[in-house]
Amino acid sequence: MLAAWLPSSAARAVDDEHVLVLGRISDDPKTHYEQLKPLLDYVVPRMAGVGIREGRILMARDAQQMASYLRRGRVDWVTETSASGVALEARAGAKLLLMTERDGVSRYRTVYFARRDSGLTSLDQLRGRSIAFQNISSTSAYFVPASELLQRGMRLELLLSPMDKPSDDTVGYVFARSELNIANWVHKRLVDVGVMSNIDWDNPQRVPPTYRSELRVLHVTPEYPRAVEVVRGDMDPKVEARLREVLMQAADDPDARDALLRFFKTTRFLPIDPVSEHALKYLREGVGRVRTGVE
Secondary structure, eight states: OOEEEEOTTOOOOTTOTTEEEEEEEOSOHHHHHHHHHHHHHHHGGGGGGGTOOEEEEEEESSHHHHHHHHHTTSOOEEEEEHHHHHHHHHHHOOEEEEEEEETTBSEEOEEEEEEGGGOOOSGGGOTTOEEEEOOTTOIIIIIHHHHHHHHTTOEEEEOSSTTOOOOTTEEEEEEOSSHHHHHHHHHTTSSSEEEEEHHHHTOTTTSOGGGGGGEEEEEEOOOEESEEEEEOTTOOHHHHHHHHHHHHHHTTOGGGHHHHHHTTTEEEEEOOOHHHHHHHHHHHHHHHHHHHHTO
């Protein structure tokens, strides 16, 4: 019944229908295992009626490996950001099961910002300028802003460093790895524009209060889901339905409180409503645009 950690080389037996495998794309498997295990241990005994008797955790080093695991049936369930979730839909035939509310927030926006003295007032002025994204897996600080710039007809050019300069007809981009680095690079004039979620923009640990008077918001996107739960496309419908039911009921169960908190500070799981489905449709198109136009 308890979760076991499978090494990435472990194979899943054909007759393992009684096992529920929770996956995670991870560069820190030990930490992520400790975050995933309590919720899996909560879920598994509540799935006995559909034949689930054991839970396992399988880490993937990147999105490509996780897509392979889902296609081959080695992972059943993955928790991901919304852009990564729709990318797994496209690459692996996976299905979005539920939205994930973290810290009481189920949807957020991308904020673009620049220095007040930069002369920038609109995204249409970004040709010949530079922008700092976070990393290639970020929804709010990569996929959404990159897609929006491409949709506006701009061409993106990868820069060697923040010191590098783009061509006059392109928008140069670099990856800063953290929100604080993005704020620092804009404040220090290393790049012209930064992007991050509105949650991070409002967090003084991400954008120091001393920077505020020197920065201005250029643009804010519409809302989109913060995170999603994903299942493999050929999951048994009875298992899928019961997993959805268990997760949606967890927020009302005191026994799940600690497990949810450790599961990336999850507060509850929500059905994908029409408004969120519309936002996910936009994300699907955007992820495809970035894959084609940038990567």
